[in-house]
Amino acid sequence: MKEPDPRPDFELMAERQRRFEEDLIDAYDEELEMEVDDRIIDGPAGFTPEHREARRQYFRELFRLQGELVKLQDWIVATGHRLVVIFEGRDAAGKGGAIKRITQRLNPRVCRVAALPAPNNRERTQWYFQRYVSHLPAGGEMVLFDRSWYNRAGVERVMNFCTDEEYEEFFRSVPEFEKMLVRSGVQILKYWFSITDEEQELRFQNRIHDPLKQWKLSPMDLESRRRWEAYTQAKEVMLQRSHIPEAPWWVVQAVDKKRARLNCIHHLLSQVPYHEIEHPHIELPSRVYHEDYSRQPVPDAMIVPEVY
Template sequence: MANNKMHGIDKAVLDWLDEELQDTFDEDYELELSESELSLELKKIYNKQHLSPLDRKVYFKSLLALQAELIKMMTWAEHTGEKIVVIFEGRDSAGKGGVIKRITQRLNPRTCRVVALNKPTRNEKSQWYFQRYVQHLPSAGELVLFDRSWYNRSGVEQVMGFATPEQVEEFFQDVTEFERMIVRSGVRLIKYWFSITDEEQHLRFLMRIHDPLKQWKLSPMDLQARVRWEAYTKAKEDTLKRTNTPEAPWYIVEGNDKKRARLNCIRHLLDQIPYKEVPYEPITLPDRVRNPEYERAVLPPELYVPKKY
């Protein structure tokens, strides 16, 4: 066998595949970049709080394996017409957005949607409370991830005084039956609560303040969340106690270690879905039709993006 051949595969092809794999790893690494202007002192404090970080290679290999399973799961869901809703709740900076990014990163955006609703409009405030969420529930073959959900009412709306005690109580009276209706309609409903300690949230907020790439994540509401930590704790405990049902149980994700939290949550999500490998016909790339009389037009240079890098 020639030196430039390996098991029947041209070395140039292997080099290209290796480069593609490295690009895949880099794609994940880009999501991890979060310390562009982070002060060294904050880094030291944060590292002391996380003495046993998950090895980067172990993390990325585990993540890619789980993402491959997510693709299998969604292929099965599309094939069977399964409808899946996953709710992500928890304190600000608890890691909800991070795990949602890793779930959706390699899935088809046509069948996997993220719902992150803004505060209700005046018109929506006049509607049935659950009405604006119902329109985002999945059709057959879809996965919908709620980055915060109808539990805003028992969380931020209650704590910040945007809902009256009567409205909060009415929510608790209605929400369990509302979720039973969703489940009875054939939707798989999975609810995650991301939990972090007071100290961990404090550090993450400081990191956001000192990182220009993350300052957009801080809002006046987030800062109030720090002030009202105990009120949010009470609201969380009440919510979990009153809305944890056999049809729609809560699952708590310990989020102090971001990487482990992501892997644990995705693995648990996969375990909740009885997906199977869907058989499909092997895909073969057809030959391109070539017309010997065709000449490619020369486009003017001003149409091209300048090559700055």
């Protein structure tokens, strides 16, 4: 039988409050770790009072928006809504960082990320959209595409991975494909993250010199840098030919990563008619104890060494 805690109730309550606060801080530390990973606070400029205040405002607004995303998630589950959010943009434009902040507090069973690799030999012979269809949301789900079927309008076009006929067929098909999804009840949001030539070069140089980020650079990324103008032209054609009322494009100014994240999340929330879902009051049941049960010790050999 478990022995009662001899401490007074006020000490127990204070201890419980302290543990709650530690847990809350630990959850926020995850975002702070990401921020350090961005290396934005490095250097003298990162320690000015103005910069510190800007960071405080950023975190304050980010946590508020993430709270709204949780409400959106609850509404999607309650209503069976189906939401697709497409993230496109140049390499190092900040798509992944925005996706991380959106998914950070959400249930991965409700909000999924689809980041498909290059098609294999079998997929190359399928209907172009086929491999994307299996990742579309069911009722009560939200899917974020970290790059999407618009690969054909971007990297495949620039790198000559598709023929002119396949490229033209894509633009004939994609409006009908998206209209069909919208008619079936799938909401589609399409974001293009826009950065300047100079900003991409700076971010690529950062990745080259940061061993924790070098994995983000591929030969394809380096080649895309050389073909900046070809990508610009392909983007302009894509936005012009696939901007439809049912699924319009939205351009996120992404030179400032923090502003881009906040603006994208704020806009996403504004495009969905969600509202807060009331939840029943939750009572934590008392644990059941049995006098004939005694917990067995775990063998020392199974314990992970406490190096830290």
